[in-house]
Amino acid sequence: MDHSHVPVLDALKAYHARNLLPFTPPGHKQGRGADPRVRAVLGDPVFDADMLAVSGLDDRTSSQRILRQAQELMADAVGAEHTFFSTCGSSLSVKAAMLAAAGPHEKLLVSRDAHKSVVSGLILAGIRPVWVEPRWDPDLHLAHPPTPEALKSAFAEHPDAQGALITSPTPYGTCADMQATATVCHERGVPLIVDEAWGAHLPFHPDLPTWAMDAGADVCVTSVHKNGCRT
Structure with missing residues (x-):
């Protein structure tokens, strides 16, 4: 093209x-x-x-x-199959992605460091969150995304969860082990949604962490108006 x-x-x-x-x-x-x-x-x-x-x-x-x-x-x-532009930044898109995976009274695994737009989406849609704790880094004094093992444990306790939503990169700039995380979800036949609002630059340089769609995520929400405008 x-x-x-x-x-x-x-x-x-x-x-x-x-x-x-x-x-x-x-x-x-x-x-x-x-x-x-x-x-x-x-x-x-x-x-x-x-x-x-x-x-x-x-x-x-x-x-x-x-x-x-x-x-x-x-x-x-x-390198995505489909791209959809939306207004209201990532906040609207992440709500749409959540509704595509789960409905009222259904469960969705959500990393506890989620943006407030995710919390408002849970309330508006009536989705029941299963909170998955981020991994605390005592050396850097910041939180990393939940590990694949943490998601696996949450699915074991809540086998009826309809999917998972994680934030990567985090506001601190650290990324999840996306391929392993996607594998955990797909082994259960459920989608992985990634709030990658701060990662619009990731697809454009080989030395950067693999962006969510290349790592197997089903839906990736990015914000070009944050740092993507510099790519």
Whole structure:
């Protein structure tokens, strides 16, 4: 695939070239309706870039395939079968991944160092968490992701768990033994979800830890807006 192609950016440029006046959100109308004081501080480009994917960059049937082309390029870049873009950072995506694995009153193994978005997702979905403790490092005074053995023990105690969700890299920057962790899940026929919000850079250099999808994870949630923008 041609990775010099930038579908969303090209569509945004083409939209500006038509000099249209939108009658859809955002209400600032490409900056025309913004307070001059705000424009003086933020500049006009921030308003120019604030555009809907529909009724702007594409139509309501996505006939131009702008978003799909961009997602296909991303999937090819990282070697994934499918890539889905979402709003609200990783917080929305991790909730969707959890719901794909477990439903109300069903169990899901969750590393105890999970982000608060995971906790809110558990509450909203009614999923019952089986907490798996991270591994404390007395030398570095920080926590590493749960070991595969810890997950195996949790599955033995809760054989009805529908899958596992771990955070890797952690906020401290340490990574799980992803291949062994995926093996533990797949031996039981359940999915492994990885909150890899801080690991969007991992697929792009061989000296970095193996990213979750290459290690056998079933779903990997990343945040390009964190450190992926530098890849």
